[in-house]
Amino acid sequence: xxxxxxxxxxxxxxxxxxxxxxxxxxxxxxxxxxxxxxxxxxxxxxxxxxxxxxxxxxxxxxxxxxxxxxxxxxxxxxxxxxxxxxxxxxxxxxxxxxxxxxxxxxxxxxxxxxxxxxxxxxxxxxxxxxxxxxxxxxxxxxxxxxxxxxxxxxxxxxxxxxxxxxxxxxxxxxxxxxxxxxxxxxxxxxxxxxx
Numbered sequence: 506x507x508x509x510x511x512x513x514x515x516x517x518x519x520x521x522x523x524x525x526x527x528x529x530x531x532x533x534x535x536x537x538x539x540x541x542x543x544x545x546x547x548x549x550x551x552x553x554x555x556x557x558x559x560x561x562x563x564x565x566x567x568x569x570x571x572x573x574x575x576x577x578x579x580x581x582x583x584x585x586x587x588x589x590x591x592x593x594x595x596x597x598x599x600x601x602x603x604x605x606x607x608x609x610x611x612x613x614x615x616x617x618x619x620x621x622x623x624x625x626x627x628x629x630x631x632x633x634x635x636x637x638x639x640x641x642x643x644x645x646x647x648x649x650x651x652x653x654x655x656x657x658x659x660x661x662x663x664x665x666x667x668x669x670x671x672x673x674x675x676x677x678x679x680x681x682x683x684x685x686x687x688x689x690x691x692x693x694x695x696x697x698x699x700x
Contacts, residue, residue, distance in 0.1 A: 534674055537700045538660045541616060542676045546693055549609060550680055555622065558602040558631060559680060559689040562624045574626060574640055581629075581639035594635050602631030618666065618673050618694035622680075623647055625689055641692075650677035651690040663697055672697040 549555075569577075583589025597603060606620040610633045622630045627642025629635075641647045649659035661675040677692040 532662065534663055534697050535660050537697075538674050538676050538695050539658065541695060541700055542658060542660075542678065542693065545613070545616070546676070546678070546691075550678065550691055552605070554605055555602060555631075555691075556680070556682060556688070558600070559622065559624055560682070562628070562630045563626075563688060566624060566626055566628060569626065574628065574642075577628070578638055578640040582637060585635065585637050593639065597629055597631060598635055600631055603633065606631050606633045614699065616696055616699040618669070618671065618696050619692075620694070621646070621692045623651070623690045623692075625651065625687070627651070627690075630689065646675055646677040646692040647690055650679045650692075651687055653679065655679055655681045655685055655687050666694075671699075 577593070580589060581593050584591035584594050602622060606622065610617045610620055619632070619634050621632045621636060621641070623641050623646075624630050627640055627644075627647040629639050629641065645659065645661065650657045653659070657677075657679045659677045661677070663672050663674045665671070666673050673694050673696055675692050675694050677690055679687045680689045680691055682688050
């Protein structure tokens with residue numbers, strides 16, 4: 506076999522092994538993650554503190570242009586990488602919503618690995634662990650939840666967390682206001698082995 510043929514054969518064997526992952530059918534972990542989200546997460550994503558924090562940030566960011574969002578993301582990344590000021594990261598890490606999210610994580614019995622809340626532009630509002638980028642709007646976690654409408658639930662594939670070596674799947678949900686209008690999204694990193 507040529508190099509490309511060997512690569513193609515290896516790739517095809519992975520696709521076949523993945524089965525449902527490759528063709529879009531539901532993976533084996535999805536029902537358990539969905540059940541966990543419906544019983545243990547949905548009840549608290551209606552918390553007025555969480556809703557209020559998203560609405561406040563939406564109001565602050567209502568007039569941001571794409572260039573403004575890119576600049577904020579650039580500043581965040583520079584702070585994260587240590588090549589710039591980390592004031593933006595510090596503000597999010599220390600806000601009341603992030604504290605609430607850390608309490609939810611610590612009370613989850615190990616079932617939650619991380620939590621991330623985004624506004625209606627895909628910008629971070631609060632998180633348990635600070636991501637490397639401020640803008641999540643170009644990622645599946647935002648596009649397949651917020652962009653998909655008020656009742657959207659996107660459960661991603663299982664991945665191994667490099668630091669903990671635990672198997673995790675991200676579940677992303679749209680967050681709506683009392684009138685049912687989508688205002689933001691939340692992503693929960695679910696520890697598969699703890700379900």
